Amino acid sequence: MIVRETPNILRLFLEVRGSVIRRIYPRVLIVMVMSAIVVWAHIRDPKLVPLVDGAPFYLIGLTLSIFLGFRNNACYDRWWEGRRLWGHLLARSRDLARQTLILQQHEEPAAAGRERLIRLNIVLVEDLVRHLRYGDRLSQNVETLLSREEQHQLLQSSNSPNYILQLMGECLSRLSGKGYLTDIEFGILDRTVSGMNDVIAGCERLRNTPVPFGYTLLLHRTAYLFCFLLPFGLANMLGPITPLAAGIIAYTFFGLDALGDELEMPFGTMPNDLPIAAIARSIEITLREALGEKELPEMAVPVDSVLL
Structure with missing residues (x-):
């Protein structure tokens, strides 16, 4: 269990110990790199890498966040x-x-x-x-x-x-x-x-x-698919800052997913156990x-x- 005082606003964004960032940062970086590639490829050849309307992604993201919230509540x-x-x-x-x-x-x-x-x-x-x-x-x-x-x-x-x-x-x-x-x-x-x-x-x-494996597997797959396809829905609207936005969204979803994994088994030796x-x-x-x-x-x- 993490035992410490609430960090100030600067350390809030820089603190790594005790957070799930160490577990998820490779996945977040992959999403950001993919986003940069999608934006670059679309600029060079829009026909080769077409973009789609972002509205469906908003609905999927809302649904996914609700289900992740349910799972995290169950794990907590x-x-x-x-x-x-x-x-x-x-x-x-x-x-x-x-x-x-x-x-x-x-x-x-x-x-x-x-x-x-x-x-x-x-x-x-x-x-x-x-x-x-x-x-x-x-x-x-x-x-x-x-x-x-x-x-x-x-x-x-x-x-x-x-x-x-x-x-x-x-x-x-x-x-x-x-x-x-x-x-x-x-x-x-x-x-x-x-x-x-x-x-x-x-x-x-x-x-x-x-927690039933089928439920966990469904959320894992949906979170990965959503974050990997997200650049195609954001690049048309955000352009060059798409990798940053996709990284923040991926950090949120992957972080909630990883935190739920830690809380699910409370007697382990992870930082939040x-x-x-x-x-x-x-x-x-x-x-x-x-x-x-x-x-x-x-x-x-x-x-x-x-x-x-």
Whole structure:
């Protein structure tokens, strides 16, 4: 996610970091070069390169912009739902740290069980980042807080966050079996863990169910065809400045298209994706504070104005 102050009017046009211009500028340049060739060829031989009335292009451009707007709204809804899910995970983690305070009223094994639950929560949020971003390396916290056997089982599991939830469930069952939790207290804590499972399922749904490919393909093709044919409709009216106008229009359509691609999969590592690793770090700090630790990890900071 891009984290920075709003640039002034000069830097607004010159800023490149965090924008989609790096992804789309080759396509924009191609459109501008094609426009220059069309204008030059028409001036040299109007019969060889005839121009057409620009009115149909205005109607097509209006329709295309509406459909691109619909797609971007759908992709932004996915991005915002992902942020809501991680906000819900933060809330459930705080609930777990607060609700397990009842275990400190009992003897030492109960307090150790509380610490185990909270540390498993730390492992859960960090491994969820790895799971959603298709990572293959365990984080340092996971390697520190889980035993060798648990790490092996985690890597062998087809759904590693679900395996960690099972470990949390086993810990709760042991505490309940030893009489440290009443049935009501066990039910409250189990619902909190179930809320984390709802978050994981929601994140996996977003990751595994993209916007229908046929819809995306139709918009991609239409945007390309429109921008490549646009010079034939503008050159008759704009003349030598056709490449500039076509470039601005291509930047708008290709930019909206590329931005929709980034927002469609909100858990990736593109500049406009969600900073789930930073949120996971925030949850870790909150949980370590709940354990009374004083040496806490630092909050994640943006690198080149991008927070991941």
